[in-house]
Structure formats: structure tokens, C-alpha cells
Amino acid sequence: ALYEVAALSREHEQEPSKEVAEVLAAALDDESLNVRSVAIDLLVNGQHTETAIKAVIGVMKGFESNMFTLVGTLMGPKGKNDVDDAMRYLEVTMHSAGQLRDDRVASALASVLLAYPTEMRGEPVAMAASQSLLKFGTRDAVDAVIRQLDSRPEATRAKNIHDALAAFATRSEIEEVPAADDEDLKKAWRAWAKKNASRFPKKLGKLKWKPRPKEDEEDEGEDGEKDGDGRP
Numbered sequence: 001a002l003y004e005v006a007a008l009s010r011e012h013e014q015e016p017s018k019e020v021a022e023v024l025a026a027a028l029d030d031e032s033l034n035v036r037s038v039a040i041d042l043l044v045n046g047q048h049t050e051t052a053i054k055a056v057i058g059v060m061k062g063f064e065s066n067m068f069t070l071v072g073t074l075m076g077p078k079g080k081n082d083v084d085d086a087m088r089y090l091e092v093t094m095h096s097a098g099q100l101r102d103d104r105v106a107s108a109l110a111s112v113l114l115a116y117p118t119e120m121r122g123e124p125v126a127m128a129a130s131q132s133l134l135k136f137g138t139r140d141a142v143d144a145v146i147r148q149l150d151s152r153p154e155a156t157r158a159k160n161i162h163d164a165l166a167a168f169a170t171r172s173e174i175e176e177v178p179a180a181d182d183e184d185l186k187k188a189w190r191a192w193a194k195k196n197a198s199r200f201p202k203k204l205g206k207l208k209w210k211p212r213p214k215e216d217e218e219d220e221g222e223d224g225e226k227d228g229d230g231r232p
């Protein structure tokens with residue numbers, strides 16, 4: 001049903017329907033986390049921009065305010081959802097936020113990331129938030145990822161954070177990066193970020209909706225098929 005609702009926005013030529021986005025946003029309160037996962041994935045893909053941004057930020061603020069009871073809260077009092085559902089929903093939300101290149105979303109993501117308990121840093125949910133922040137690539141976003149190393153996570157989690165930063169450096173065409181076995185990774189990456197700060201944007205600004213190209217204007221892929229909007 002949510003997929004059918006989301007498709008209605010394609011009928012609006014000037015801008016996606018705010019009402020459609022509001023229906024998808026309302027589904028973020030559904031008892032089922034699987035339904036919420038679908039809703040947030042659809043909401044950030046081609047829907048009314050401002051409604052999507054406000055809804056995603058609201059979800060992340062809810063995560064932050066319930067951080068130390070978060071998984072239990074998501075599972076619900078009757079245990080309708082299990083731990084895997086909760087972790088999957090958290091990851092989907094963090095990845096979905098990365099589709100909205102807006103300073104407000106970046107700020108909310110950074111705030112949630114740094115609120116995670118030490119044992120979650122470098123784990124899949126925190127890495128999903130880190131990857132979205134590094135997709136934004138602003139100075140503050142990069143700093144938020146580096147700051148996770150303050151708590152000195154154990155070796156595997158520290159390596160996950162290091163590898164994400166190294167991949168970001170590669171995408172940014174920066175060859176020199178700190179060594180993975182550096183005794184103080186946080187200090188090394190902080191120095192790296194300071195040295196290369198001029199290569200990262202200070203801000204993203206506010207995301208604005210851009211009209212979709214008409215079907216006959218869509219680019220064709222290598223296989224000859226047009227790059228239209230498919231279901232997530």
C-alpha cells in the first residue's frame with residue numbers, strides 16, 4: 001500500500017505531493033518496524049522534500065532521546081518486533097538520511113552518532129550513520145565520524161571507522177591517510193582533516209526539490225534502458 005501511495009507523487013509535475021509525503025511520514029509511527037523501514041525508504045526518494053526532511057529529523061531526535069532504552073523501545077511493550085527488526089530499522093534510517101543532502105539532516109545524524117554508547121561505535125548501525133555523514137562530506141560531518149574514536153573502541157570497531165574514513169579520502173582523491181595501526185587514530189585523523197579542510201565544503205545548505213526529467217529526456221543507461229525511478 002505504501003508503494004502505491006508513493007507512486008502518486010509522480011502525477012504531480014511541479015512538485016511531489018505534500019499529502020503523499022505526509023501519509024508516508026505517518027507510517028513511521030506504525031507498530032511494525034518493517035513497515036517503518038519501507039516508509040522511510042520511500043519518503044527520502046522523490047517525495048516532498050521539506051516534509052521528508054522534517055520527518056527524518058523527527059525520527060532521529062526520537063532515537064537520541066531514547067538512546068539508552070532504544071532497542072527495547074523499538075521492540076515495543078508486547079514484543080511485536082524483535083532485535084533484528086530494530087537493528088535493521090535503525091540501519092535503514094541512517095542510510096536513508098544520507099539521501100537528503102541538507103545541513104539540518106547532517107546535524108541530526110551527527111548528534112545521533114555521537115550519542116551512541118561506546119559499544120555501538122564501529123558497529124553496523126553507527127557505521128550506517130558514518131557512511132551517510134561521509135557521503136555529505138562537510139567538515140563537521142567528517143569531524144563527527146572522527147570523534148567516535150574519542151572513546152577508543154576495540155580494534156575491530158576502530159578499524160571499521162578508519163576504513164570508512166580511508167574510503168572517503170579515496171573518493172575525495174586524497175592519497176595520504178593515517179596508518180590503520182597508528183597508536184592514536186583520533187589524533188592522526190584530526191590532523192589529516194585539518195590539513196585537508198579546504199577540500200571539504202563547510203555547508204550543504206538547504207535541499208530543494210528539482211523537477212524530474214520527462215521520460216523522453218531521461219538518460220539511457222549502458223543497457224539502453226532509461227534511468228527512471230524504480231521501487232527501492
